Amino acid sequence: MPRPIEALVHVAALAHNLSRARQAASEARVWAVVKANAYGHGIERAFEGLRGADGFALLDLAEAERIRALGWRGPVLLLEGCFEPRDLELCSRLNLWHVVHHEAQIDWLAAHKTRVPQRVFLKMNSGMNRLGFRPEAFGSAHARLQALPQVDEISLMTHFADADGPRGIASQLAVFEAATQDLPGERSLANSAAMLRHGAAAGGPIGARVRSDWVRAGILAYGSAPDFPEHDIVHWGLRPTMTLRSRLIATQQLQRGDSVGYGSRFTAEAAMRIGIVACGYADGYPRHAGTGTPVLVDGVRTRTVGRVSMDMLAVDLQPLPRAEVGSEVTLWGLGPGEAVLAIDEVAQAAATIGYELMCALAPRVPVRVVD
Numbered sequence: 001m002p003r004p005i006e007a008l009v010h011v012a013a014l015a016h017n018l019s020r021a022r023q024a025a026s027e028a029r030v031w032a033v034v035k036a037n038a039y040g041h042g043i044e045r046a047f048e049g050l051r052g053a054d055g056f057a058l059l060d061l062a063e064a065e066r067i068r069a070l071g072w073r074g075p076v077l078l079l080e081g082c083f084e085p086r087d088l089e090l091c092s093r094l095n096l097w098h099v100v101h102h103e104a105q106i107d108w109l110a111a112h113k114t115r116v117p118q119r120v121f122l123k124m125n126s127g128m129n130r131l132g133f134r135p136e137a138f139g140s141a142h143a144r145l146q147a148l149p150q151v152d153e154i155s156l157m158t159h160f161a162d163a164d165g166p167r168g169i170a171s172q173l174a175v176f177e178a179a180t181q182d183l184p185g186e187r188s189l190a191n192s193a194a195m196l197r198h199g200a201a202a203g204g205p206i207g208a209r210v211r212s213d214w215v216r217a218g219i220l221a222y223g224s225a226p227d228f229p230e231h232d233i234v235h236w237g238l239r240p241t242m243t244l245r246s247r248l249i250a251t252q253q254l255q256r257g258d259s260v261g262y263g264s265r266f267t268a269e270a271a272m273r274i275g276i277v278a279c280g281y282a283d284g285y286p287r288h289a290g291t292g293t294p295v296l297v298d299g300v301r302t303r304t305v306g307r308v309s310m311d312m313l314a315v316d317l318q319p320l321p322r323a324e325v326g327s328e329v330t331l332w333g334l335g336p337g338e339a340v341l342a343i344d345e346v347a348q349a350a351a352t353i354g355y356e357l358m359c360a361l362a363p364r365v366p367v368r369v370v371d
């Protein structure tokens with residue numbers, strides 16, 4: 001028998017979450033963001049649930065080839081654009097749209113030999129200071145692109161640093177609007193947090209006062225709340241798309257004063273029973289999730305105890321007198337019955353975010369598509 005750990009990808013939940021993006025984005029077309037191997041879900045698996053999107057956005061050219069290999073003929077956007085001049089040949093061959101965020105990329109385009117002009121998304125650095133032209137350089141970059149026979153339509157794009165938090169998007173939005181007011185072209189502004197918290201459906205400016213032609217749905221499609229713990233997936237009407245589950249492979253009866261695992265980081269204050277789960281950090285479970293991280297055993301919520309090791313972790317069986325070797329353990333996602341353990345709760349216990357946990361699912365974990 002193989003080790004009992006597995007991950008499930010819930011394609012119906014992906015489709016459901018995508019429909020939530022459509023509601024939140026009102027009239028806008030929706031990019032399904034499938035970078036990082038569809039946030040760890042696997043591009044081919046996620047495609048089953050996300051094929052109702054208007055396009056796929058990603059940043060690895062090999063991943064763009066995989067989307068085309070699945071038969072997707074619609075828009076594909078490279079979010080970081082080209083990394084070197086010859087990437088433009090692949091853009092021509094596969095009809096990829098690409099972000100232009102740097103002067104060098106315009107130089108490469110100017111030197112590119114193509115009969116079919118390419119669609120580009122010109123990116124503004126409106127304050128995040130990661131990628132894009134500064135507002136004062138944006139107009140001249142636009143003019144340069146417009147003069148190139150290699151370039152077809154030019155769309156305008158920016159990315160918010162604080163859409164999920166109290167700083168919000170107002171100042172970046174003002175910068176973007178001021179620097180683009182005289183420019184034609186479609187606009188793409190919102191990631192998950194921006195469309196949920198600042199979209200027209202939420203009474204925000206994006207899509208209402210401010211034009212929004214394309215939204216970029218990443219984390220919400222994968223059933224994690226971008227602004228947890230302020231809001232959870234229940235609040236946003238999202239469903240988990242990834243379950244990580246395993247089984248108990250041993251139990252131990254502890255006496256008062258006994259400790260558990262490496263570093264003896266948990267000590268029993270009274271007699272108690274614990275279970276040992278076939279899941280550790282080599283499976284992608286976060287090692288920094290300390291004692292008290294929520295976990296489901298047979299669908300009942302309990303907690304981890306002690307340090308996570310490479311292949312195992314320990315759980316408190318006090319609420320589960322009948323749990324035994326073979327009992328089902330849900331590390332995150334959907335448990336037996338109606339039980340749900342949001343990946344965001346586990347992430348918070350490990351001082352990280354749902355994004356990181358799903359992206360870090362280890363290759364040794366077998367994955368099955370369900371629904």
Ligand SMILES: *Cc1c(COP(=O)(O)O)cnc(C)c1O
Binds near residue numbers: 035216
């Ligand atoms: C990853 C990414 C997104 C998606 O962000 P989420 O927070 O997952 O919705 C949107 N836009 C850009 C440019 C990105 O790199």
